[in-house]
Amino acid sequence: MHTFLRNSTFLFALSVFSLGNAVEAFAQCETYFNNLVINEVMAANSSTAADEFGEFDDWVEIYNSSDEAINMNGYFLSDSRSDRTKYVFPDVTLESDDYLIIWCDNQPDQGLFHAEFALSADGEVIGLYNPDTNAVDLARFKSIPSNISMGRFPNGSGPFKILIPTFNAPNINSVDVGIVINEYQAINQTTADDQWGGFEDWIEFYNNSSQPINLGGYFLSDEFGNPTSFEFPDTVMQPGGYLIVWCDMGLIEPGLHTFFFLGGDGDDIIF
16 A cells, blocks of 8 residues: 655644634535545645655545545545546555545656645645545635645544644644634624723634743734734733734734734634
């Protein structure tokens, strides 16, 4: 069987959270039959894991969560629901509780496990189909930053979440570790006011680790193209502590006030 070693070096990146329908889109990706699944997807790989040619390409991880081996011969993988047969799996057996990596690099000449299409970091739908081209599993994802993956959490069965990549291994490290975006309000009229009495947009952070964390030098933004819009000053969050950042264009106000508002019709928050 041609699978890849489970030992690899990961790039630990900052957490990215998309608001609006992005979270809904991730949550919709429940497994179809709970045995053969698309387990993890990386659409922008610059340093996480290299193929046998040393190239950092897009990849899709297939996982067999059943108790029996599954021969993948004749199964298909595609990023087009109208053309489900873009990549045909070779005669390879995926053992129980094992993983298989398909490189989506548009370089089929590089081997049996290289697909004739690449993934879009802006988001798309990846489908796994049986030999009759019936859907076995689907992975729908939105924009994915470089060296961050989308994977099922808990491993093999849960909905898709943002992960620190676990190439060819169980998904055990959702980025919901340490400092997380815990709550936000984009239309605040009466809920809570800042130190000046203004009812402004706000984002709540939570430290769910067991260690104090200094946010000095971290950034916050509502634009992927401008991730450094707001830089945190030296601010220590204790374990189990909460922190409010006001998104109110408070350029001259002291304290944690960003240079942007949150969009009441939907927005992105990048931490």
